[in-house]
Amino acid sequence: MFKPIPVAIGLRYLRAKRRNGFISFISLASILGIALGVTVLITTLSVMSGFQREIRDRLLSMQAHATVAGVGAPMPDWPHAVEVAMQDPRVAGAAPYVDVQAMLSGNGDPQGAMVRGVLPADEPHVSVLADKMEKGRLDSLKPGSFNILLGAELAAWLRVDVGDTVLVTTTALQHTAVGSSPRIKRFHVSGIFAVGHNEIDRNLAIADIKDLQRVLRMGDGVTGVRLKLHDMDQSWNVARDLALKLQGPYRISDWTTDNANLYQSLKMEKTVMGVLLSLIIAMGAFNLVSSQVMLVTDKQADIAILRTLGLSPRGVMQVFMVQGSLIGIMGTVMGVIGGILLTVNLESILELIESVFNVTLLPSDVYYITGLPYDLRTSDVVTIACIALTMSFLATLYPAWRAARTQPAEALRYE
Incomplete structure (x- = not known):
C-alpha cells in the first residue's frame, strides 16, 4: 500500500526496536502519562457532573x-x-x-x-x-x-x-x-x-x-x-x-x-479541577518532548542519510511529527477507554474497596449522597481527547524542527 515517505518512515521508527532502551522507556512513560491524565480527567469530571446532576435533581424535585x-x-x-x-x-x-x-x-x-x-x-x-x-x-x-x-x-x-x-x-x-x-x-x-x-x-x-x-x-x-x-x-x-x-x-x-450562586460555584469547581488535572496530561506531553529530543539525537546519522537521499527538511520534520503524534494518539485512545471503563465501574470498585477493607467511605449519617453518581458526557470526553491530542501535537514541534535543522555533513563527520 502506498504511503507518503514521511509517514512510512515515522511508522517504522515507532515499530522498530531502538538501540537506546532509555528512549523507549521515556516513550512508554509518555504514553502512560497521557493515558493516565486522560483517564483521571474523564473520571473526575464525570463524577463532578454526576454530583451536580444529583444536587440539581434533588433541588428541583421541590423547586x-x-x-x-x-x-x-x-x-x-x-x-x-x-x-x-x-x-x-x-x-x-x-x-x-x-x-x-x-x-x-x-x-x-x-x-x-x-x-x-x-x-x-x-x-x-x-x-x-x-x-x-x-x-x-x-x-x-x-x-x-x-x-x-x-x-x-x-x-x-x-x-x-x-x-x-x-x-x-x-x-x-x-x-x-x-x-x-x-x-x-x-x-x-x-x-x-x-x-x-x-x-x-x-x-x-x-x-x-x-x-x-x-x-x-x-x-x-x-x-x-x-x-x-x-x-x-x-x-x-x-x-x-x-x-x-x-x-x-x-x-x-x-x-x-434562583440558584445562580450554587450553580456558578459548582461550574467553577469543575473548571478549576479540569485545569489542574490537565497538568497530568501536560506532564506526559513534556515526557514526549524529552523522548523525541533524545530520539532525534540518536537518529542523527539516519537523518543525514535521508537528507543526502533527497528528503527535504520539511519531510524530516514530518517524520518525527508523525512518530510523536502517534504516541500521543495511542496514549489518548488508551486514556479514553480506561476513563470510560473506570467511570462506569466506579460504584463496583467502591463497593469492593469497602468490602475488602471493611470500611464505609460515604456513611449515610454524614453525607446526603452515599454513592458515587456519575454523568459521562460525550462532550467532556471529546473535549479531553482534543486537549490531549493538541498537547501531544504541540510537543512534537520542537523536536521535529530540531531534526529538520540537522546538517548531513556535520552528522556524518564522525560516522
Missing part, C-alpha cells in the same frame, strides 16, 4: 423549573394563568403557590423558614413532595385545618413531631389601634418530609394555600404560578412567553437564576 409571579401584589385570576400555561406543549405541569418568610417556634429554638401555601391536589404536577413524606401525608393539608408539613431538619431544630403545634410568625403586618404587629397563627404539624437537600429540609414548610391566604389576608390572590417543564433548559423562555401572553406586569424567574 419549580420556572415561576411567574405578581409584582408587589398578589397575582389575580391565577386559574387563567394556569390554563394558559398548560396550553404550552413545553409545560408538563402548573400550580399556584403562596410564599412568605416566617419565624417558626416549637419546643426548640425559633427558626426562620419559607412557608409555602400549595393546593394538595395540584402539587404532584410540579413537585415530588408526596413521595418524600417520611411521616404523614400530603393530603392531610385541608382548608381550615391549619395543618403544616415541615422539612426533616426544620422539625429536628424545632424539636417537634407529628401531632405537635408550631407558632408561625409571618413578616406580613397587621394594623391595629395600638400600632402594627406581625400576623401570628398556630399550625398543627401533620407531616414531615425529607428531600435530601439541606436548603429545603431545613428552610421549607408547606401549608394549604387557603389557610395561608387567610393568615395573610390575600383573598383569592396568590404569589404566583409554578411551572414544571419537559425540558428544564427552556425554563426562562417558557416563563417569558407566559408572562407576555398574560399581558401584565409580572416577575419571572427560573431555576438557574
